[in-house]
Amino acid sequence: MDWLNVPDVAESLGVPVTRVRQMVRDRTLLARRVDGVLKVPAAFIQDGAVVKGLPGLLTLLFDAGYNDDEALDWLFREDPSLPGTPVQALAENRGKEVRRRAQALGF
Numbered sequence: 001m002d003w004l005n006v007p008d009v010a011e012s013l014g015v016p017v018t019r020v021r022q023m024v025r026d027r028t029l030l031a032r033r034v035d036g037v038l039k040v041p042a043a044f045i046q047d048g049a050v051v052k053g054l055p056g057l058l059t060l061l062f063d064a065g066y067n068d069d070e071a072l073d074w075l076f077r078e079d080p081s082l083p084g085t086p087v088q089a090l091a092e093n094r095g096k097e098v099r100r101r102a103q104a105l106g107f
Contacts, residue, residue, distance in 0.1 A: 001076060003039035006031070012045045027062060028055035030072055041072070043087045051087070053095035057102055064105040074105075 009029075010017045023029040024038070029050060031040045044051055061071040075087045079101070082089045086098045 002042035003032075003034055004042050004045065005037055005039050009040045009045060012048060013050070014048060023050075027058055027068070030058065030068055030075075032069070032072060041076070041087070043076075043091065046091055051090045052093065053090050053099070054087075057086070057090065057095070057099060060099060060102040061105070064102065066105070074102075 004012070006020050006024075007017055010020045013020065020029070020040070021038075024031045024040075029040060029044060031038050033039070044054060046052075057075075058071060061074060066074065076085050078085055079089075081101075082094070082097060084092075086101070089095070089098045
């Protein structure tokens with residue numbers, strides 16, 4: 001998995017670093033400390049924006065009881081029924097299929 005540090009994410013999105021940190025706090029964007037530095041998966045940023053559907057999908061995962069690490073793992077885990085990973089499906093505008101699977105996790 002490729003990672004971007006917070007200043008690079010801010011530059012990609014055209015927002016201040018403080019806005020990216022707020023998005024992480026609000027859990028509309030996930031980040032993980034890698035070697036002590038807060039980083040965001042590069043796959044979450046596409047064409048200067050957060051991948052369409054990611055914030056809502058994160059809400060579904062958190063409502064299903066996932067923590068940040070579990071949500072990251074789920075997003076990047078191969079799913080033969082998609083095919084690919086949930087984050088790949090989001091990037092390919094197949095968010096409806098991914099949301100359906102995430103909603104089923106809560107039941």
